[in-house]
Amino acid sequence: MAEKRTYEVIFIIDPDVAENEVMQLSEGVQKIITSQGGSITKTEMMGKRQLAYEINHKRNGTYVLLEVEGSGAEIAEVERRMRVNDQILRYMTIRVDEMRRRADKLKDRRARKAAKKPASGKAIKAVAQTEPEEEESVA
Amino acid sequence: MSSNYEDRDRDRDFGFEREYDRTMPRGPRRMMRRKICRFCIEKVDLIDFKDVKLLSSYVPERGKILPRRISGVCAAHQRMLAEAIKRARNIALLPYAAD
Known part of the structure; x- marks a missing residue:
């Protein structure tokens, strides 16, 4: 667990959540990560877009993308928090450092x-x- | 590690063509244009799951992944493509099944 890993965390926020709350939510997620020892290298608000299929009877969602560097412990924590949060329709974490290394090769x-x-x-x-x-x- | 993936793929393609030639005389003669992998030409090393525009060109109407016998994508890039499409589905960028 000593080596540093890079992850992409992408999550979809409920479209009914107000804009300033979206910012709060995303900041909250980032705070969880940094408090667990991870660092955020990139934040991208991908904005509201239509979902390819319904999730919780919602047809739209606000996408947020984070690039995180850390050991993996902060990912476990942040996923645990997102799972219980009703405002987050879906989340996905992808480990990208290995993919990028392969591409470089x-x-x-x-x-x-x-x-x-x-x-x-x-x-x-x-x-x-x-x-x-x-x-x-x-x- | 012994050989490059592009080389391996080239060998496999030769095998496919030989087999195809054997069955050729039976049916009506079809024009077989040699298809080439556009990812190899563009030298793509990484297919991003967030690139919906690119991915959706390999996902026909029904939402299935376009087989490489139709698209002409090489095996290595088809694997990358399939993984990216599956990730995009998970996060609702692409449908699992349409209509």
């Missing part, structure tokens, strides 16, 4: 491949065959 690999040879059917195959050995020698 793909980008890296592509850059290396492009540097080796300009694309042509046979050339690519030849590169693919020699690649494993080269990777081992690098490692």
Whole structure:
């Protein structure tokens, strides 16, 4: 649990909640996170939009997106609080640091491949065959 | 770790075409245009579940995920796409089932 993780927390607030209350709610959520030792790196109010399907007989909802850095304990706490809050129709947390690392790796690999040879059917195959050995020698 | 995912996918595609050719003479001759993955061309490494405009182009009317045999998306990107669509469904950005 020592390493830092990045999460995206997205939640939908009841459309009947007044605008200033929406701000309060989102600030409340952020306060829970910071009090648990997490830090908020990005806040995005995605605004009111139509839901693709009804949730609690509501057709609209206000979306709020937070990007959180922390150990994971604050996520557990904030999810627990959101579950009991009737004003929050739905929430979802996604761990993004691993996804981003994977994307970087793909980008890296592509850059290396492009540097080796300009694309042509046979050339690519030849590169693919020699690649494993080269990777081992690098490692 | 031995080979690149793009290379693996290329091999699989060859196999598919060979099989298709064997059955070709039977039916009426259909034009088979080679489909290419648009995510590979655009060099997309990450498909965001919040990008509703992009995702909805792979979700037809009924709300199902468009199979890659129709869209031409490569296996690796189809996996990313499917995951993003499922996440978008969870948070009501996309429908589980329409009408």
